[in-house]
Amino acid sequence: MAKAVTYQCPNCNGVMTFDAATGHLVCEFCGAVFEQGEAEVNLPVADKDVQRQETTHAQTVSDFLERAPWEITADGTVGAVVYSCPSCAAEVAADQSVVSTSCPYCGNNMLVAGLATKDNIPQYVLPFSVTKEQAEQRMRQHFEHKWYLSRAFDAQLAHMQGVYVPYHLYDMTVQGRADYIGYYEVSDDDGHDTKYYYAIKRAGHASFTHVPVDGSSKMPDGHMDAIAPFGFDHMQDFSASYAAGFLMEVADEDASTCLPRAEQRVRTSFEQDLKADARKERNVEGIEEVVSQETNVKLDGTSSCVLPVWLMHCTWEDVQMLFAVNGETGKCVGDLPVDKRRRTLTIIAAIAVLAILSIVLYISFFMDDEDGLKFLVGAVIATLIVTIMIDSHFMSQMHTAVEATDAHMSYNDEGLVVTDRWRSKHRYLSINKARKQL
Numbered sequence: 540m541a542k543a544v545t546y547q548c549p550n551c552n553g554v555m556t557f558d559a560a561t562g563h564l565v566c567e568f569c570g571a572v573f574e575q576g577e578a579e580v581n582l583p584v585a586d587k588d589v590q591r592q593e594t595t596h597a598q599t600v601s602d603f604l605e606r607a608p609w610e611i612t613a614d615g616t617v618g619a620v621v622y623s624c625p626s627c628a629a630e631v632a633a634d635q636s637v638v639s640t641s642c643p644y645c646g647n648n649m650l651v652a653g654l655a656t657k658d659n660i661p662q663y664v665l666p667f668s669v670t671k672e673q674a675e676q677r678m679r680q681h682f683e684h685k686w687y688l689s690r691a692f693d694a695q696l697a698h699m700q701g702v703y704v705p706y707h708l709y710d711m712t713v714q715g716r717a718d719y720i721g722y723y724e725v726s727d728d729d730g731h732d733t734k735y736y737y738a739i740k741r742a743g744h745a746s747f748t749h750v751p752v753d754g755s756s757k758m759p760d761g762h763m764d765a766i767a768p769f770g771f772d773h774m775q776d777f778s779a780s781y782a783a784g785f786l787m788e789v790a791d792e793d794a795s796t797c798l799p800r801a802e803q804r805v806r807t808s809f810e811q812d813l814k815a816d817a818r819k820e821r822n823v824e825g826i827e828e829v830v831s832q833e834t835n836v837k838l839d840g841t842s843s844c845v846l847p848v849w850l851m852h853c854t855w856e857d858v859q860m861l862f863a864v865n866g867e868t869g870k871c872v873g874d875l876p877v878d879k880r881r882r883t884l885t886i887i888a889a890i891a892v893l894a895i896l897s898i899v900l901y902i903s904f905f906m907d908d909e910d911g912l913k914f915l916v917g918a919v920i921a922t923l924i925v926t927i928m929i930d931s932h933f934m935s936q937m938h939t940a941v942e943a944t945d946a947h948m949s950y951n952d953e954g955l956v957v958t959d960r961w962r963s964k965h966r967y968l969s970i971n972k973a974r975k976q977l
Contacts, residue, residue, distance in 0.1 A: 556784035639787035715834035738976035754790025
């Protein structure tokens with residue numbers, strides 16, 4: 540059976556817990572308060588690399604709940620390690636990646652080796668500053684003003700846990716160029732539109748700092764991405780004392796495994812912003828075509844850290860929900876159940892109001908007009924578009940756990956640096972003629 544060590548008060552051997560409100564270690568029995576470093580306990584590490592169990596990456600809330608670290612039992616669960624509590628000798632099971640947990644019998648906070656080795660212990664830690672009570676309040680606030688949420692909604696909090704989630708942080712430099720066809724339209728006095736085209740070139744570079752990607756296979760990426768940003772300026776050198784009273788994991792997905800996600804995000808940000816710069820050209824309304832594009836991503840450095848997250852599992856009418864609260868900022872994300880009846884009635888009401896408005900306008904201005912039919916067709920199209928926009932807005936309020944697709948929050952102070960701007964001197968009626976200028 541694997542060994543564990545506990546955080547115990549030097550004065551009374553009581554249970555010690557990191558207090559998010561004060562940033563100190565506090566004894567739950569004698570009330571003693573300790574600064575960082577005054578009651579240090581080293582994180583146990585395995586003597587050699589432990590054998591990792593093969594696990595698939597969690598894709599849904601259900602996947603996470605099946606492997607949630609607080610649900611691990613000693614019944615042969617794949618990846619679980621059984622430890623003997625140093626205080627009461629009880630058997631405590633933990634997921635193989637967990638390195639800080641609590642004994643459910645005596646309440647002592649335990650540090651265990653898990654998958655921890657000298658090579659994968661995180662370099663930095665961002666301590667909790669949001670308390671458990673504040674996190675639950677933020678979750679309740681997350682439920683407010685959601686139009687598609689049932690008025691009878693009353694989520695039952697099934698479990699709440701503060702977790703230090705392992706992240707890989709990537710520093711990257713991107714260089715690239717792209718060729719575009721830009722356009723603008725001109726209307727003559729008869730209402731006829733003429734489209735003109737320009738050839739456009741752009742080149743530039745950008746640097747990104749601390750692009751975060753979670754290194755835990757069990758954590759849903761949408762939740763972990765959406766609670767960003769974190770204040771990396773407030774990170775501290777890693778100390779196991781910050782984990783007292785919280786779950787903490789080491790990464791079970793290494794930096795090379797998570798690297799493609801970071802590369803894709805910085806690539807997307809760079810290409811989006813380079814294209815946006817091309818749209819700013821004089822007499823250009825938009826980009827008709829990306830003719831060619833070349834983007835090179837260079838990895839400048841990698842670091843590792845654990846970031847504070849409150850995870851809350853809730854149930855309502857047999858619906859399983861997971862909410863994540865940023866343990867530094869209090870930002871809450873999670874997907875809520877959509878009341879199908881409210882959604883249907885909202886869509887019907889939107890269509891009815893827009894249809895009535897269109898009929899009134901038709902009777903008032905277009906009934907005897909030769910363009911009346913065109914107005915009715917346009918009104919129908921406009922009604923559908925507006926209804927879809929209204930529905931999309933209310934649905935976006937319900938689904939906030941969304942995977943990151945860009946790295947805009949990780950730009951360094953310079954942002955995008957454009958090194959070459961060019962636009963053809965002449966405009967062209969043919970897109971092919973414009974393309975030949977590139």
